[in-house]
Amino acid sequence: MTGNEIGLDVGIESFYTDSNGYQESNPKFLRKAEKSVKHAQRRIYKKKKGSLGRKKTRGIFARKHLRISRQRNEHAKRLARNVCKSNDLVAYEDLQVRNLLRNHCLAKSIADASWYLFRQWIEYFAGKFGKLAVAVAPHYTSQKCSSCGVIVKKSLSTRTHACSCGCNLHRDENAAINILNLAKQARDGQSRSNAVGVGISTLVGESLLEQILT
Numbered sequence: 001m002t003g004n005e006i007g008l009d010v011g012i013e014s015f016y017t018d019s020n021g022y023q024e025s026n027p028k029f030l031r032k033a034e035k036s037v038k039h040a041q042r043r044i045y046k047k048k049k050g051s052l053g054r055k056k057t058r059g060i061f062a063r064k065h066l067r068i069s070r071q072r073n074e075h076a077k078r079l080a081r082n083v084c085k086s087n088d089l090v091a092y093e094d095l096q097v098r099n100l101l102r103n104h105c106l107a108k109s110i111a112d113a114s115w116y117l118f119r120q121w122i123e124y125f126a127g128k129f130g131k132l133a134v135a136v137a138p139h140y141t142s143q144k145c146s147s148c149g150v151i152v153k154k155s156l157s158t159r160t161h162a163c164s165c166g167c168n169l170h171r172d173e174n175a176a177i178n179i180l181n182l183a184k185q186a187r188d189g190q191s192r193s194n195a196v197g198v199g200i201s202t203l204v205g206e207s208l209l210e211q212i213l214t
């Protein structure tokens with residue numbers, strides 16, 4: 001037991017923001033690799049169907065794609081392992097894959113897919129280390145004040161949470177604290193706590209990425 005508990009809020013701005021105010025930045029190597037994969041993919045269609053050139057460019061694309069999948073998986077795995085090692089409870093939002101795929105903003109989709117992969121590793125390591133992983137419903141987590149509970153309306157571009165009660169936080173830190181609080185409620189109520197370290201295959205996250213990247 002570590003005595004630590006953590007809430008994670010996923011975003012585009014950073015890979016995640018936790019309830020302690022720490023922001024894990026997005027890996028730049030992945031963003032670069034994504035560009036390169038997209039470029040390789042476009043090149044395929046410039047070659048004649050059935051030609052040797054097309055076969056070659058297809059091979060280049062497949063190799064790059066596999067490489068980025070592995071890098072992303074390693075990155076998600078390493079972060080998830082660290083988070084589960086240093087906390088007894090890990091809370092995050094229960095984002096639905098179905099909703100993720102409906103999103104048309106590419107950057108957002110890729111971030112969501114990475115997050116999904118990360119989440120699966122969290123559940124895997126939580127099970128392995130005997131920690132509690134709790135997914136909470138994503139309701140008002142960014143709008144609610146984590147200190148006094150009132151709703152403080154903000155648009156997507158508002159990056160800070162400033163409440164009349166005196167609570168001033170980064171928007172995502174406020175959300176992460178709400179996520180942690182919801183998870184604690186669920187645990188203490190013993191009612192809605194689910195997702196306790198099930199060793200789900202990471203393939204789901206990978207195939208989600210395939211759908212987005214291809």
Ligand SMILES: [Zn+2]
Pocket residue numbers: 145146147148149150163164165166167
């Ligand atoms: Zn407040």
